[in-house]
Amino acid sequence: MRFMTVKIKAAMLVFIALGFALAVVVNLTDVCRLEAVALDGRDVDGWDKKYGLDEHGTVFSQPLDNLALQLLGRRDIARVEIDYHLPDGLEITTNDFEPVCFVVSRYGGRLYGLDEQARVISLDRGNINWEHPCLTNVKVSRLFEMCGDYRVNLVVSQLEELRRQHLDLYRLVNEIDFESDHFLLVSVSGLSFRLKVKAESFLRQFNVFIRFLESFNTHLDSVRVVDLRFDDMIITVGKDI
Numbered sequence: 001m002r003f004m005t006v007k008i009k010a011a012m013l014v015f016i017a018l019g020f021a022l023a024v025v026v027n028l029t030d031v032c033r034l035e036a037v038a039l040d041g042r043d044v045d046g047w048d049k050k051y052g053l054d055e056h057g058t059v060f061s062q063p064l065d066n067l068a069l070q071l072l073g074r075r076d077i078a079r080v081e082i083d084y085h086l087p088d089g090l091e092i093t094t095n096d097f098e099p100v101c102f103v104v105s106r107y108g109g110r111l112y113g114l115d116e117q118a119r120v121i122s123l124d125r126g127n128i129n130w131e132h133p134c135l136t137n138v139k140v141s142r143l144f145e146m147c148g149d150y151r152v153n154l155v156v157s158q159l160e161e162l163r164r165q166h167l168d169l170y171r172l173v174n175e176i177d178f179e180s181d182h183f184l185l186v187s188v189s190g191l192s193f194r195l196k197v198k199a200e201s202f203l204r205q206f207n208v209f210i211r212f213l214e215s216f217n218t219h220l221d222s223v224r225v226v227d228l229r230f231d232d233m234i235i236t237v238g239k240d241i
Helices: 002-028 047-051 064-072 150-165 199-215
Strands: 036-039 080-085 089-094 101-105 111-114 134-138 173-177 184-188 194-197 223-230 233-238
Touching: 036 047, 064 080, 064 089, 101 150, 134 150, 150 173, 150 199, 184 199, 194 199, 199 223, 199 233
Parallel strands: 036 089, 101 134, 134 173, 194 223
Antiparallel strands: 080 089, 101 111, 173 184, 184 194, 223 233
16 A cells, blocks of 8 residues: 555656646747637738737737637627647637528528527538528528527527437428417428427427327328417318318
């Protein structure tokens, strides 16, 4: 036991000595002096004056909090990530959002993404995962802002819960139509009819419909809409109505 204690103490002293030596090398030599800054993959000229960085300091001594706040002050930037590119560089990435669903503007029909907080984000057209639901007929605000329709936030949070719990069911949701102010119309992959639900109860009512399909051998070929908004009652509307 005493031998093990001595070995542990010796190892700790070695680590402390190495840490001290590394600190001396970094701070008293040109190793890790900041030489280059890249913004979204492009080198930045005059980064010391542009971003208030110290051209004589190390990558570890730069005022990164101030840099992040400065970038976030721009209207076209809502997210900033700063990584060390050792030994002598900083890599800044902005607006690296992952869409959790898509949204089509009611006016203009332009396609955007929505992140987990239901903020509007632009899409990288060359790298899009199309296995996300699409929200249509939505009044889209400016980039990085919430949509004007409060129901969008409600639905996005419930879609994320569905994705985490049942990815296979999540992938079945093709479109959620917000045209009406009183209900949503949900299009499901493989079904010729749509589901009528409430925004605040979307997930619960969608799960009710799935259980309904699993429990009853019901022919719905002539159905246009399945209304799920009422407790303990499912109403079908025929195609000829």
